[in-house]
Amino acid sequence: MKVQIDSGRCQGHGRCYDIAPGAFDEDVEGYGTVSGDGTVPQGGEREARLAVASCPERAITLIEGA
Template identity: 65%
Template structure:
């Protein structure tokens, strides 16, 4: 699983990095961004889903990876 944020829709509410600080951070202006490459470790999948559910702009997306 991977996560991504659409920077054009983020309004900087900060719920993503409050709820899942290991997956999301904030830039100098308070807008959310994905930490690292966006890969969500299995033990943080619930936190990722919580951040998605609590984003007012629905700017966070979960990308499912398929096995090769």
């Protein structure tokens, strides 16, 4: 499973990296970024799904089976 963030839609609410810190980071301005290549760490799938569902701008895409 991988995640992607559409940086054009992200408004910097920070829910993604608060909910799933293993899958997301923040940049210097507080906007969400994916950790590494976007691969969700094993055991972090539930948190990644919750982060996707919690994004007000729907800026996060979840790629199953990646």
